Amino acid sequence: MLTPQWLDQLRSRTTLSALVGRSVRLQKAGREHRACCPFHDEKSPSFYVNDEKGFYHCFGCGAHGDAIRWMTDHQGLAFMDAVKELAAEAGMDVPQPDPRAAKAAEKRDTLYDVTGAAQEWFRQMLGAPEGAQARAYLETRGFDAHTIARFGFGFAPDERQALKHALVRYPEPMLVEAGLRIEVEERDPYDRFRGRLMLPIEDARGRVIAFGGRILSKEKTNAPKYLNSPDTPLFDKGRTLYNLHRAAPAARQSGRIVVVEGYMDVIALAAAGIAEAVAPLGTALTETQIEMLWRHVEAPILCFDGDAAGQRAAMRAITRALPLLRPAHTLRIVRLPEGLDPDDLIKRSGPAAMEELLGQSRSLVEVLWEVEHAAQPLVTPEDKAGLKARLIQHVETIQDPDIASLYKRELLDRYGEFAFPRRENRWQAGGGGNARQGAFTRGRPQGRWNGRNAPAPSLPESIERLKHALSGGSRDALSAAVIAGLMRWPDQLSRHAEALARTPDLDSRFDALIECCDAMAPLENGDLPTILSKNGLQVPRTAEYSGLRFGFLAPDANAQHAAEELAQAIDLLVERPVLETALAQATARFETELSEESFAEQQRLLKRKLEFDNRLRQMATRHASSS
Known part of the structure; x- marks a missing residue:
């Protein structure tokens, strides 16, 4: 058994600078040694080795560890292999458990x-x-x-x-x-x-x-x-990647690893000068193999044949990767032309064609949408609903809540554009609309929304109905904060209008924003409040959301970060009515049935509700804690 005391003794007997110096040219810098970091490309040294403290650290990419970590992360060894190699050099016997x-x-x-x-x-x-x-x-x-x-x-x-x-x-x-x-x-x-x-x-x-x-x-x-x-x-074929011991050093130079379907493909790529290629061994890529790849690069490139079998292999890899995703760690996908493997492509068009294809690798979420969209005919409403259900099932397997939320948003955006295409503007086609649009357009070209067909402006009677709805509508803090965020960042309205329009039981001011705003031309900060105010609709007051200190409402908010946080808040807003409805139904079913199944379902949804509340609380206090 490897006790902490034994491992500490192993570290103390290992001179870290000598170990690292076998692969990296170190320079003495006081009590430390420094070099250009071997884990990322850089021109000036930010990688330091401290023998007294027994660790290395890069101030550029954050790489940090001791002698054992160096052997696993840089040399690509498994933990026990790293321990055995260091112990052999230190003259120590590795204790056997039994x-x-x-x-x-x-x-x-x-x-x-x-x-x-x-x-x-x-x-x-x-x-x-x-x-x-x-x-x-x-x-x-x-x-x-x-x-x-x-x-x-x-x-x-x-x-x-x-x-x-x-x-x-x-x-x-x-x-x-x-x-x-x-x-x-x-x-x-x-x-x-x-x-x-x-x-x-x-x-x-x-x-x-x-x-x-x-x-x-x-x-x-x-x-x-x-x-x-x-x-x-x-x-163990599920824990082995062919050629990893040769590909890992090459990957540190190129910053990528290419995963192909067979070992002959690996050799063909190596012969063409692409040395950082590996292959699974007769099985689909396993969870263990994905983690092995992530030790070396954050976004391995999976290169599959362009036939149906290659597409199935890509989908199996995606399915196994989704639960493992974590920030900055993902997969990229390349599909070869149909009927060609890497060797065929290189022989036909040369190594440059393969390099070009690898440079065009696509994101995991993009390929997931493409595969599911093409999996079955999408003719009837039931077909389209089935597509949405499959996409949501994939999202629910993602363990990281932030990544799951972003995937859900991305996939539902794509689904919305497919299932609910914009219709032709009735005002543009019907004539007589210009007189009614004057209050909203100020001379802008009509009928388009960021290049797509725009929603028609409201009739006066529609605005009156909105006024009445607003008098009794629910205006909770999250809704008010999101509305205020859209007021602050009006260019985000067109991005989120589709998702908001499909969400039931929202504050009626969302309908007002979507109906009353022609957004073909870029919106300015004063546009949305002016539209609401001119039609008797109330602009959110700070008191409505004072308990939620979102970053996108901060005076010094960065536009990119604000857009990301606003998108996350809208995800929560869209998710909430669905979750609350399901919880209410489960509670009612439990009260009438009193069965273990109904109780388990209610408890599962209660747990999801608590997780939802925690996510909202963390997001709404993130800015407050950092300011």
């Missing part, structure tokens, strides 16, 4: 010897007469000698006992446990890989832990084209 674990560790070390010996034999066989077909295949792929040697290509002869005879010094059970031999009842064990071009699969330290093999004979139509080792004590 005898069984010690035995398992000893077995792993022995299996490394087996896989290493198998790799050496496969490489020898590639150069032997038996490997002629494999060498011919490599020539058709255009891989040069350097690429073949770098990635360790080999060949497994098409014989059932060839590997056993080559590795006769290792007992049969070890060969089976390493995934090299297959053991079945009532039959002799036989080699797993036969008649295949072989590739080693390596861990973060570059040790061979498994193999992948591509079949060479066209006659074996029943055999899988690609075959990987099974899970073993060394190899």
Whole structure:
């Protein structure tokens, strides 16, 4: 068991500057060492190493850690591998938790010897007469000698006992446990890989832990084209990314990692000069693999084939990534032209075409909308409602509340533009409208809203109805604050009008703003209050929202930050009536049924209501606490 005391002793025996200095050129600066940060690009040094305190810190990007953290974040090792490597250099024995674990560790070390010996034999066989077909295949792929040697290509002869005879010094059970031999009842064990071009699969330290093999004979139509080792004590395919040990250092230089579908794609990209590519191993990208990628870059680029299978792979990756999203950590998506893989594209159009495609990667939310929008026909209202339901289901899996709110807003905005397209302005088409519009337009061109069809101005009788509605309408603090925010930042009205128009039970002043405001030309700060005042509608008073000190109402508010905070407040406003209605219905159902199911549903909604109130409280006091 690794106790805190043992880990502290390990850190004290490690000279951090010497460790970091193997990869980074350090300069002595008083009691510290400094350098340009290896975690981000910079021209002047802001990265410091302090041996006395045992940590490094970058004042530019915030990277911070000790010797173990350096080995995991910079060298790409797993925690235990980092500890073992540092302990070996410090002359310390890593404590084993119990005898069984010690035995398992000893077995792993022995299996490394087996896989290493198998790799050496496969490489020898590639150069032997038996490997002629494999060498011919490599020539058709255009891989040069350097690429073949770098990635360790080999060949497994098409014989059932060839590997056993080559590795006769290792007992049969070890060969089976390493995934090299297959053991079945009532039959002799036989080699797993036969008649295949072989590739080693390596861990973060570059040790061979498994193999992948591509079949060479066209006659074996029943055999899988690609075959990987099974899970073993060394190899867990859901926790391994092919080529990560080579891609991680390259990613620190380029600032990106490219995830492709197979290891031959990785090698094709490397041969074309794109060294920071990795691939999962026969499975969809797992949650563990996503977290592994995020240790190196914040936005890995997923590159999928342009066919239906590639789209399904993209959707599986998106579905697994959504619950894991956190600030600044996401995925970018690239779809290749249909029928092409990375190797095909590079051979047809050159590496520059691949670079251009990677530079056009799209955001996760954009691809999510595109895939769901194209998933089913969207003809009837029920079809369109189904699309909205699917989008909301995806949003509800996102654990980070801020990201979930932003995704919900983005997707509903896209849905609104699709499901509720703007209709032609009745005043522009019907004639006679100009006389009625004069109070609102002041000579502006009519009938467009930021380039789209604008809502028609209200008839006088509509304004009268609004006046009566306002006399008894509910004006809670959140609504009043949002209205005041729109008064302060009128250019945001067109952005949020669609969502507000679809939200039930809002303060009637929202209807007044949407109906009475022609917003084709940029609005000015005095426009909205003037429109309300001229038609007898009351401008929000500070007393209505004095308990909510939103940042977008602050005198010194920054326009960009104000727009972001106002959008979050409107998200809360839009979400509230839906939540309150669902809670009221659940409460009524519980009072009549008194069942465990109805009680559980009511409690779930009560919890959501508390979370909603906390989000509102945190947002409304954020500015107050920082000012």
